Amino acid sequence: MSAPGPVAAPAPLAGEAEVPVGETQRMNYREALRLAMREELARDERVFLMGEEVGVFNGSYKVSDGLLDEFGPDRVRDTPISEEGFVGAAVGAALLGERPIVEIMTLNFLLVAMDQVVNHAAKVGAMFGGKVRCPLVIRTPNGAGNQLTAQHSQSFDGWFAGTPGLKVVAPATPADAKGLLKASIRDDDPVLLIENLSAYKEKGEVPLDPEYLVPLGLANVTREGTDISLVAHGFAAVRALEAAEQLAEAGISAEVVDLRSLRPLDVETVAASVKKTNRAVLVEEGWPSFGVTAELAARIQHVCFDYLDAPVERVGMAEVPLPYAKNLENAALPNVERVVAAARSVIDGTR
Amino acid sequence: MAKEKPSFPSVENYRTMVEIREFETEAERQYKAAKIGGYCHLSSGQEATTVGTMAAMTPTDLLVTGYRCHGFALARGVPASEAMAELFGRRDGCAGGRGGSMHLLDVERGFYGGWGIVAGQLPVATGLALALTRRGREDAVLCELGDGAVNMGAWHESLNLAALWDLPIVYLVVNNVYGMGTSVSRASAEPDLFKRASAFRMASERVDGDDIEAVFDAASRLLTAAREQRQPAVLEAMTYRYRGHSVADAGTAYRTKDEIEERRGRDPIARVRSLLLDRGAGEDELNAAEQRAQTAIAEAIAFADADPEPALDRLAAGMYAPTSDLQFARMKPGSPYGEEELVYAAGLGA
Numbered sequence: 001m002s003a004p005g006p007v008a009a010p011a012p013l014a015g016e017a018e019v020p021v022g023e024t025q026r027m028n029y030r031e032a033l034r035l036a037m038r039e040e041l042a043r044d045e046r047v048f049l050m051g052e053e054v055g056v057f058n059g060s061y062k063v064s065d066g067l068l069d070e071f072g073p074d075r076v077r078d079t080p081i082s083e084e085g086f087v088g089a090a091v092g093a094a095l096l097g098e099r100p101i102v103e104i105m106t107l108n109f110l111l112v113a114m115d116q117v118v119n120h121a122a123k124v125g126a127m128f129g130g131k132v133r134c135p136l137v138i139r140t141p142n143g144a145g146n147q148l149t150a151q152h153s154q155s156f157d158g159w160f161a162g163t164p165g166l167k168v169v170a171p172a173t174p175a176d177a178k179g180l181l182k183a184s185i186r187d188d189d190p191v192l193l194i195e196n197l198s199a200y201k202e203k204g205e206v207p208l209d210p211e212y213l214v215p216l217g218l219a220n221v222t223r224e225g226t227d228i229s230l231v232a233h234g235f236a237a238v239r240a241l242e243a244a245e246q247l248a249e250a251g252i253s254a255e256v257v258d259l260r261s262l263r264p265l266d267v268e269t270v271a272a273s274v275k276k277t278n279r280a281v282l283v284e285e286g287w288p289s290f291g292v293t294a295e296l297a298a299r300i301q302h303v304c305f306d307y308l309d310a311p312v313e314r315v316g317m318a319e320v321p322l323p324y325a326k327n328l329e330n331a332a333l334p335n336v337e338r339v340v341a342a343a344r345s346v347i348d349g350t351r
Numbered sequence: 352m353a354k355e356k357p358s359f360p361s362v363e364n365y366r367t368m369v370e371i372r373e374f375e376t377e378a379e380r381q382y383k384a385a386k387i388g389g390y391c392h393l394s395s396g397q398e399a400t401t402v403g404t405m406a407a408m409t410p411t412d413l414l415v416t417g418y419r420c421h422g423f424a425l426a427r428g429v430p431a432s433e434a435m436a437e438l439f440g441r442r443d444g445c446a447g448g449r450g451g452s453m454h455l456l457d458v459e460r461g462f463y464g465g466w467g468i469v470a471g472q473l474p475v476a477t478g479l480a481l482a483l484t485r486r487g488r489e490d491a492v493l494c495e496l497g498d499g500a501v502n503m504g505a506w507h508e509s510l511n512l513a514a515l516w517d518l519p520i521v522y523l524v525v526n527n528v529y530g531m532g533t534s535v536s537r538a539s540a541e542p543d544l545f546k547r548a549s550a551f552r553m554a555s556e557r558v559d560g561d562d563i564e565a566v567f568d569a570a571s572r573l574l575t576a577a578r579e580q581r582q583p584a585v586l587e588a589m590t591y592r593y594r595g596h597s598v599a600d601a602g603t604a605y606r607t608k609d610e611i612e613e614r615r616g617r618d619p620i621a622r623v624r625s626l627l628l629d630r631g632a633g634e635d636e637l638n639a640a641e642q643r644a645q646t647a648i649a650e651a652i653a654f655a656d657a658d659p660e661p662a663l664d665r666l667a668a669g670m671y672a673p674t675s676d677l678q679f680a681r682m683k684p685g686s687p688y689g690e691e692e693l694v695y696a697a698g699l700g701a
Contacts, residue, residue, distance in 0.1 A: 101453050
């Protein structure tokens, strides 16, 4: 074994106070998102929500259910099917100091507004010399697994996370959904918050404190272990936890690092985990080539070179446009079985 | 008793037109002297449209433009020295040397940027108008675009939203006949571009963009309707650019020299000059205004030339808000796991 000595866990950053959790309530991920928006809409007049079907229809995935009745059509604004138009309009409103939240029905549809996200929102701060800011939140679900087929089953997380000027976060749990969305709304920069279709029904304890915030740029070790690190974000972090459970039954102690934030990326927490376990499997919902796990692998080899006992392994979506047939779709997903198999192969290769 | 209408155009308007022409002429010279790089789009010939519309705006109205933005910046009051320093890529340019020719701005004067993607500024400008209404302000947005932008989806989406939501915005289509080298007749199935607004039941009109009074009157009327009745509109100004699409384009592959000469023969600046003379302005007064404009540009060049380059530690300045420093602390160069060759620096004091 090559690990030169024990490695300390990352020290908390100055000002990175642990948020007291206080009273909690069990709710699902979509309810946690709704709670975050309700609290922020009530707290700050500058905050408004817009998107397709967010109002009268109560949200395509019911995330905004009831908010129109509570806040009215100026704060919860239905838009036509016009992503380039209303994402750009949100950029413009943000320039004047408003704090728009844009809901995009799924990440797939954000592609038609790519110019506004990448060429406009992401450029404001630097291109104009810091003279104006763009405090914008775009929230949208990624993911596959519902037989939605090729055009509606994608995860472009890495595309956006690879764009300087944007921030990209991806909550995996209801508590983080609330805390990260609230922190994003209060952030002074454009933030893409990536949700997940399968995660919407996931339940968990959510702090009711209206000041509960999860800071951007801070990963979370959601399960401690000693044999291997499973590093993931979004719904892949949920799969990783399940995989860790199965690995435990086989006597393998897996640590799970939920990135929570892709840009800024908490390299420090990832590195501390890999230096402890000396092995890593990286998991993402999207295609791994040139993706989030590719970036992570590069980071890990750079900062953990002398600590690795095996090559870093990756699990992601099969690199095909997603098929409709259920059996083919299942085979393409980064499901728990594939994560477990990857972890076992890494362990076996080093035994 | 009715308030007396301020005389328009004024000698000051004339001076601004001359200043813009001087600025563009000098910018081309400085580009050829390699003091200016990148893309550089000149607006010589379009001064009546620029100054006429800017004179119709109030100080609290908002301006958004495409990349041919030097003239609009100057007419909105951006000091020529700050605009020229930006073209030079210098520290005291209006965007700190980060934007260059296409991305001038001056938030204090309500100028929210020159933007570089054709029609990309339209949704942004539409959102500024939305923000004005949310804040209960009785101001309007003027959004400049070129004739080439009307064939982009962003144009249709923006006009639809503005009409649907009754937003206070005037889309100014500066029709200078060519989108780069493709004439309007070769690009647009409906070459009367203003008529496209009717698809959204939006008010629209076309004016002679070289007639500064017609431009001012139309822009004033439409901006007033936008402010007071939240009625969006399209104003198409018919004008001409003397120079190429950018300084890299000689501007002769797609049009004849005769055509350019014919247009130069009815120059908008000369038209305003003779108009002012007809109305009793003195030659001396106008000569002095020209002299002031020339001096301002000469001083702007001297300022830009002497202005230092931005410090290297400003490479990532402004990209993220200063409040983001802590968020990036775990990936920045200098942190235990930051990679020195990757720049993830945060705002660093904007």
